[in-house]
Amino acid sequence: MQLFYTPDISGAQYTLNETESKHCVRVLRKVKGDILHLTNGTGILYKAEITDANPKACRLAVIDDFQEFERRNYFLHIAIAPTKNIDRFEWFLEKATEIGIDEITPIYTENSERRQIKPERLEKIIVSAMKQSIKAYKPLLNKAVSFKDFINRKYAVDSMYVAHCNEGQREILKNVYQKNSSALILIGPEGDFTPEEVGQATIHGYQPVTFGNSRLRTETAGVVACHSIYLLNL
Numbered sequence: 001m002q003l004f005y006t007p008d009i010s011g012a013q014y015t016l017n018e019t020e021s022k023h024c025v026r027v028l029r030k031v032k033g034d035i036l037h038l039t040n041g042t043g044i045l046y047k048a049e050i051t052d053a054n055p056k057a058c059r060l061a062v063i064d065d066f067q068e069f070e071r072r073n074y075f076l077h078i079a080i081a082p083t084k085n086i087d088r089f090e091w092f093l094e095k096a097t098e099i100g101i102d103e104i105t106p107i108y109t110e111n112s113e114r115r116q117i118k119p120e121r122l123e124k125i126i127v128s129a130m131k132q133s134i135k136a137y138k139p140l141l142n143k144a145v146s147f148k149d150f151i152n153r154k155y156a157v158d159s160m161y162v163a164h165c166n167e168g169q170r171e172i173l174k175n176v177y178q179k180n181s182s183a184l185i186l187i188g189p190e191g192d193f194t195p196e197e198v199g200q201a202t203i204h205g206y207q208p209v210t211f212g213n214s215r216l217r218t219e220t221a222g223v224v225a226c227h228s229i230y231l232l233n234l
Helices: 018-027 086-099 119-132 147-151 195-203 218-232
Strands: 003-005 013-015 035-039 045-052 059-066 075-080 103-108 159-163 182-187 207-210
Touching: 003 119, 035 059, 075 086, 075 218, 086 103, 086 119, 086 218, 103 147, 147 195, 159 195, 182 218, 195 207
Parallel strands: 003 035, 075 103, 075 182, 159 182, 159 207
Antiparallel strands: 013 059, 035 045, 045 059
16 A cells, blocks of 8 residues: 555545655556545545546545544653754654654753754654555654753643653553553653653653663664553553
């Protein structure tokens, strides 16, 4: 199945933009009468037929749609510090999207080595991963904020966790997470959260957790958190 991201789709007719049209007709060699699948990123999967295989403006006729396509039984929001090497952060975004995640917030912490990101590029990576993994839900990438501002906000989730490697009492994530529930997980930078940040998160209702005995890179911890929640909901 080839999936095309069409956020502005409405009605029974749709025309792919020039980039997507070229990919469809020139690269995939699709012709009139072939069937494509589209999504607006909000859970709807459309089935459409090519009516005009124009490489600059490929026209389609929507013939069916599937609401809440492969909707998950949980909600996951990960707030994570962007890595010094931006490629590693992009890798996290790609893999988390493929596994299944709903919301991502980049956060700047005391030990953060990167304090600037390019959201336009990150959005493209998310869309590409969504299409590749046949997802009808596009993860929401929030604006980057400071750790302090983030934990001072209210979030409508069942549970909140702060993952860290500092000393102190921490529970293994799988032992405290409840299946079919919504969760928010904080993941720090290469230098981890400071003890003070962990303390502030705890005051605001975040439960300290660990993913095991190994000390993980930031991006690895993000993927492990995402995959752990996925597995716990099977």
